[in-house]
Amino acid sequence: MSIQNDSRGSNLGGLEGLDPGPLSRRGFVMTSLITGLTLATAKVEAQVITTDAEGIEAGEVKIPAADGPMPGYRAVPKGDGPFPIVLVVEEIFGVHDYIKDICRRLAKAGYCAVAPELYARQGDLSTMTDVKTIFSEVVLKTPDGQWIADLDTTAAWAASAAKGDLDRLGVMGWCRGGRAVWLYDAHRTDLKAAVAWYGPLGGERSAIQPKTAGDVAAEIHAPLLALYGGADTGIPVASVEKARDAARAAGKNVELVIYPEAPHGFHADYRPSYRKDAAQDGWARALAFLKQHGVG
Incomplete structure (x- = not known):
């Protein structure tokens, strides 16, 4: 089945220069x-x-991208729907069991x-297995324009083939995925709500990743909940x-929550960085934020 991208939100808006570029000649490596779980963690916590x-449909899917089927994971309530869509953006470690479980929690x-x-x-x-290699050889070599286009494709597929409602679209991401949330919010004009879990605001700029999340803070469209560790x-x-203040100065809605004792990765229950109280509080806030802003 061929899925065409919905035209809504397709304008890059203030994100000039974000060109997906030529797709890899190798196609999909994965x-x-x-x-x-990812092999890049030395110890899996108890x-x-x-x-x-129970009560949901969940499993691996193939999302029809421009250059072939893109692997993904979908979880959705049983029933006819349509249901509000949440695009789940991974950490740097891939869509492993932690990310899959988050999808089931959302379903x-x-x-x-x-x-x-x-x-x-x-x-x-x-x-x-090596975090530095993943970051240098995979993450930094993935054009921002590429994954933004892939998220657009995923949203369109969810509405066309997965019982999703594109009029109630949200996005949530962790770590590098939290950075992606800020950028996607600045890209997608019809997004209703965004939740960024400890996404970096700075970092190196390059030809394929020309802007940081902080650079686009004043250009976001949807209300954004920012959950960070002190x-x-x-x-x-x-x-x-600084990003929150820039967004607010531009008339944007950013709600920032800092958990003073929480480290990076405090929601990642499979790692030693997990902090139960902060993770549970952040999750409750995230669900309430989505519903408050029309994703529910």
Whole structure:
């Protein structure tokens, strides 16, 4: 089946220069998702959350992109729908069991949640164990324009083939996916709400990643909930406050929550960085924020 992108939100708006570029001649390096958790963590913690599929439909899907089927994971309530869509944007580690479980949690809350494997063309994350290699060889070589186009394709597919309602579209992402949330919010004019979990606001700029999340803070369209850790050694609180202030000065809606004792990755229940209280509070805030702003 051929799925055409919905024309809504297709204008890059203030994100000039974000060209997807030529798609990889290799096509998709990853043709299926990671089984289990990422290999890039030395130890899996005992507090891993596992959400069952009772009352929902959940599993791996193939999303028809311009250059072939893109692997992804979808979870949606049973029933006819349509259900509000939440695009789930992975960390740098791929769509592994943690991201899949997040999709199931969202489906249990009434959402059509879809997590596309946005790095599938650049490298096989299922075999990679070194974080620095993942970042340098996969993440930094993935054009922003490419994954933005892939999220647009995913949203259109969710509405056409997965019981999703494109008029109630939200996005949620963690770590590098949190950065993506800011950028996608500046791209997609019909987005209703966005939730960024500890996404970096700064970083290196390049020809294929020409703007940081902080650069586009004043250009976002949808209300954005920013959930950050005060003990995150890689993301200064001042940088998040600066982005929030820039957005608000431009008349945008950004709600910032800082968890003073929480480190980076405080929602990642499979890692030592997990902080139960902050994770649970952030999740409750995220669901309430989506519903408050029309994704529900």
